[in-house]
Amino acid sequence: MRDPSARQLYTRPLSAEEWLYVGMGGRNTIQHVVEGDGTLDAEALTKAVAVASEACPGTRLRRQGRRWVDSGVAPLVHVLAGPFDGERLDSPALRTPLSPSGPTCEVLLVPGDPVTVVFRACHAVTDARGLLPWAVDVFRVLRGERPLGAPARLNSDEFLRQLEVPGGLPPIPQGVGKLEWPSPLGPLPRRGRGLIWRRRTVDGSHPAITAKVITALAAEYGPRGRGQFFVPVDLRRHDTALRSTAWLSQALVVDVGPGDGWEETHRRMLTALSAREELALRTEPRLLQAPLPVLRLLSAAVDRAAVRKGRFSALGFVTHLGAFALQDFSAAGFRARTLFTLGGTGPGSPPSIEMMESGGRTEITVAWQDGPGVGERAEALLDQVEEVLSPRAHRHWAGNDTARELPTDGSVVRLFREQVRRTPDRVALSGPEGTVTYAGLSRRADAVAAELTRRGAGRGTVVALLADRSVAGVAGLWGVLRAGSCYLPVDAQHPDARLAELLSAAGAAYCLVERPYERRGGIPDGCVPLVLDDLMAEAAAPRRPGAAEDGVSGHRGFEDAEVAPDDLAYIIYTSGSTGRPKGVQIEHRSLTHYVHWATREFGVDAETRLPLLTSPSFDVSGTSVFLPLLAGGEVILLRDEPHHLSLRRLLEHSGANTLNLTPSHLDLIGQLDIRPAGFRTVIVIGEQLRVEVAARAQEMFGERCRIINEYGPTEATIGCTAYTFRPEADAERAVVPIGMPADNTQVFLLDAQRRFVAPGGVGEMYLGGAQLARGYRGRPDLDRECFPRLADGTRVYRTGDLARALPSGGLEFVGRVDNQVKVRGHRVEPAEVAQSLEGHPAVDRAVVVARARPGRSGKSLYAYVLAHAEVTPEELAAYATGRLPRYMVPAAILVVPELPYTVSGKVDEKALPDPLTEEPGAWALDRAGPAAPVDPVEEAVARVWARALGVERGRLDGQADFHRMGGDSLSLLAMVAGVCREVLEAGGEEAFMAHLATIISEPTLDRVVALCRAAAAGERQERV
Known part of the structure; x- marks a missing residue:
């Protein structure tokens, strides 16, 4: 404890309003609740509270007569061991009043899930906004930062005198203070049971939320549709530099007339605030002279009159505290996910409705005196508020009714083993290496699994797979899964630097390498390389006549590891906007759901013969591997990069009857002068599918072949919506719709404020359901940003893709909210490409944009570079090629003398020079001159x-x-x-x-x- 002589350093006189609340016995308590994930140490929190209270001494006050005096004693931290219901909010600790005699503030810590921290203060000493600087400072201290403090000493009476203008204060509106308004929550009981709170979370941020709420409540609960409300206004708005924990709020009186719309109410509120009308309703200063017993009698009389008449001073107190950043209430090991406040009520006061915004959601709480049926009526009031802010018709889309039980709870590992037992001699793989039966593939996979298991690999072990579209690559994949491990496919065409980056970021313990790549330099120390060809040598040998087909039961008795639904199946790396690739972690549960839905949706069966065209590092390849092999079908391997000659052979001579590819590859196929026969399904995914390309494909493959447009980011396990192209119905469209969600998958359309859009409106797609990824490998910061929760607790993935729901019931993709682009089906963040170029010692700044070229499908990347030393575009291209996948290397790199900017200070992409322009003096690569006569x-x-x-x-x-x-x-x-x-x-x-x-x-x-x-x-x- 500090020296007593120092306690008087902070002191201030009570204001008339504070004195009135002291006379009420201090029974009104301000409470802010923070819910979060992780842990908070009680001792560390206690120390942080002490430090923050030193900087905000208004939290240590006790009353001495008519003055507040700093006690020098930090508020206590109480750890609650019992259950704490954050929805019903009926903990006795929340109802315990804090006395003006002190301590006037305290903190409650409730361990559990979620961890809950409650900042509490006697309303006589502070208001809701005055308590927040202290709460923020506590978390600043926990993060190792200095508190900002709130040292100001003036009270509301003093502040109001400073704000007075010539002509005096605005007049008090008529009828204020009279008990003439019914309560939306019914009459008060004659014997109160203390306060009751109810809470509701609504998605999004809502401009003019106060006007919307009070207008709706007046229409629903006010006499003949009219009502009067008290709207507390923070006086600190008149001095934004003022940092004070004092009670510095005044109520603005807002009248709502019959039939008023919220726009009119909002206009009147803005007009009143402009005229500073909140200064009118102030407590009579002469009340400071009244003895406390007189105030207590006055308070009790008002309470009795309100109970007797069933009428109150207004329809409600409605407070919008504003929007807050959750990181301000987070610390090491603890991440805030929710912030809300619990209000109180005074004598003759109506229910209190409090609103706070954070994390893309709005928290709404209702407080009033408890009594029979009050809880139910409070929920009904919250239903009304929610409907105004987030109409049910916007929140609930029939397309999200996708609940469907899985036909089996087995993982893909078990399903494949069962398929091998059913059809051991059926061809599983075919291609340049010949054919491999299911039993032969199983033997090879068991050999890989046995060696991984012998080396200690198992659940949670990441095993990289550096192989082509080959027998070894497919067998290696199944071997990793049978060992219970997680596979990380990497493209053999990636440069060594990229391989090393991905394997290190994923923490790969082993790398299964196909023979041509065993000497690659991209395998980091700590990752053990294992040559697939050597592991499978014995298993790949022809069976001796009469030898047992041990591949059916396992490699010399090998038993598959037990795989749980939440075990990792694979990790796929995608481009990252921060300059670092992101490792998407897919669990077995998600993969199993995708397999069952896609198998049914695409009509995959034992007769399916599906080529593997895409890179193994592209998650789309999962469709070509898992679906046919789990249905008894055949995977056709194409080792070389697809080109028109190999594609023609594939389509005409391989016996394939199903395709899975990107729109760019489909466009390339459409340029071939062929008419392949026998195709049942063409699955297109990875980019926007133009109707022109789909129609040409339909004509090429025939009317009996389904052209299916599949949509889905890597974070939602390959694909999560699908639409079958209809040539006649879709002829007038520019792009093919993406269809309806998969089983147990939901698509939510939200606007920029995270509000649900009206039917037919354009919104960003947020995906929910069984196919969502666990998150990003080692990137909790990105998990919080990209995998938020909706108000009802649904975990979603924020795609950045814009879509609308069509009247026909499906979804149509309409664009992006950011600069992310698709290049040949691969997701590319231009910022990652730019950051890679900025690693060159001669480069100061790089900007990368995607542009479409006339007459060409898809987009190409173009880079614009500011350099401080001589460097050629060829040097920069070689530098990028050594660090990025081929699809991320810019098609052209321009060294420019300057970058154009918009008035807002952003690079003006439209003003960047066209790298292929013919304008003289353009900052581009060397250009060809006019063509001379040629043969x-x-x-x-x-x-x-x-x-x-x-x-x-x-x-x-x-x-x-x-x-x-x-x-x-x-x-x-x-x-x-x-x-x-x-x-x-x-x-x-x-x-x-x-x-x-x-x-x-x-x-x-x-x-x-x-x-x-x-x-x-x-x-x-x-x-x-």
Whole structure:
């Protein structure tokens, strides 16, 4: 305790209003409640309260006569051991009054889930806004920061005198103080049972919320639709620099007339605040002279009159405390998730309605005297408020009625083992390596699982998988899952730096490596490489005649690890807006739900033959691997990168009858002059599907083939909505809808303030349900940002995608809320690409944007770089190629002297130069000059290039570089297909495509023309 002589350092006289509340016995208590996740140490909290109270001495006051005096004693922290219901709020600790004689403040700590902290204060010493600076400072101290403090000593009487203007205060509105208003919660009981609170959480932030609430309550509960309300106003608004814990609020009297809309009420409130009308309703200063016994008698008389008449001084006290950042109420090991306040009532006072906004939600509480039926009526009042702010018709969409029980509770591991037992000799895999039966695949997977288990891998172990679309890659995947571990697929085409970054971030303990990549330098220390080919050598050997088919029962008795629904199945890394890739963690529960829904939705069965076209590091590949193998179907492996020749062979000769690919690849296929037969389903996912592309695919594959547009971010396990394209019904659309949610999946459309949009309105998609990811690997900060909870507790993923619900019942994708783009189905955050370029020692700043080129599907990335040293675009491209996946390397990099900015200080992307512009002096890569006369072969190739790049033919000469002209890998494949189709004869196509690697590494017009001539010459020589 401090020296007694120092206690008088902080003191202030009581105001008339404070004296009146002292006369009431201090029974009105201000309480702010913080609920959060994690832990809070009681001792650490006690120390933080002491430090914060030193900076906010108004929390240590005790009354001495008509003055508040700093006691020097920090408020106590009470740890509650009993249950605490944050919904019914009936804990006795909340009803215990704090005396003006002190202590006037205290803190309650309730361990559990959630952890709850309650800041309490006697209303005679502070108001709701005055208590908040102290609460914020307590958490600042817990975070190791200095408290901001609230040292001001003036009281409300003194402050009001400072605010007086010539002409005096505004007049008090008529009827104020008379007991003439019914209570929305019914009459008070003659014998009160203390206060009762009820609470409701509503999604979103709601402008003009006070006007909306009081207008609705007047219409519902006021006599003939009219009503009078007290709206407390913080006087600190007149001096924003003032930091005080004192009671500095005054009630604004707001009248609502019959038929008034909230807009009119809001206008009147703004007008009244502009005229400072809240200063009118002040407590009579002469009450300070009244003895406390007289005040107590006065208070009791008002209470009795209110009970007798069943009338009160207004329809309600309605307080909106504002919006607050939850991080201000968080600390190390504790993250606030909810903040709300509990009000009180005084003599003759109506119910109190308090509102606070935080974390994208609005908390509403009602307080009044307890009595028979009051709780039920309070809930009914909250129903009314909720309907005004968040109408049920907006919150509940019929498309979200997706509840469906799983046909089995088995994991994909068990389902695959059962499938092997049913069909051991059926072909599971086919491709360049030949065919592999289910039993053969099972033997290989068991060999991998047995070795991982022998080395100690199991539940929670992350095993990286560095393999192609191959037998070894598929067997390695199943081996990891059978060991009970989590697989991390990485693309063999990624540079070593990217591999090392992903494996380190995921904490991979092992890396299963296919033979060609065993010497890669991207496997970090601490991650043990295991060569898949060696592990599977014995299992892949032909069975001896008469030998037991041990692959059916397991690898020499190997038993699958027990897999729980919440165990991790895989981790997929996606691009991150902070410059770091994000590892999405998918649990077995989510994967199982997807498999069952997608198998039924896409009609996958034992006759399905589905090619694996996408990279194993792209979660879409899960559709091609899991669905057919768990239904007894066949996976067709395509080891090489898809190009028009390999795709033509696949479509015409492989026996495939189902496809799973991106719209960009479908667009490429649409340029092939073929009519594949026997296809049942084409599943398209990863980008927006244009009707033009879908219609061309429908014509190519035939009317009996379903073109299904699937939507879903990695965070929602591959896909979570689907729509079957209807050529006639969708002909007038620009894009194909994304359809209805999957089983046990919900889609919520919210606006920028996190409010549910009206039917037909555009909103951001928030996904909920069984397919949501656990979160991001080692990124709790991103989990909180990207996986919030709705007001009803539903955990959701914020996609950033905009959509609307169509009158037909499905969803239509309409765009993004941010700069994220899709490149060949892969999600790309331009900020990550820019940050990678900024790692170059010559670069000061990089900006990356996505742009569509005329006549081309999809978008390409373009980078604009400010440099302080000489550097060429080629150097920067090589630098990016060594650190980023190919699809994230910009199609063009421009070194510019300056960046254009908008008036708000942001980079003006529209004003950035076009990298392919012909304007003189543009800041771009070296450009080709006007084309000179050329021979027919060069002219034909140049025309194909111009169409693929979306540039003028005159821009292309022999030195034109396809990549530097803005071409990406997919448009290069489209260019190659066009050259084969329009320039070469059929016999020269094979010879030309044999040089694909050369074309990719040296994609100049001269080189492509030379290869065309060589291929044509070879064809002529063969004919001779």
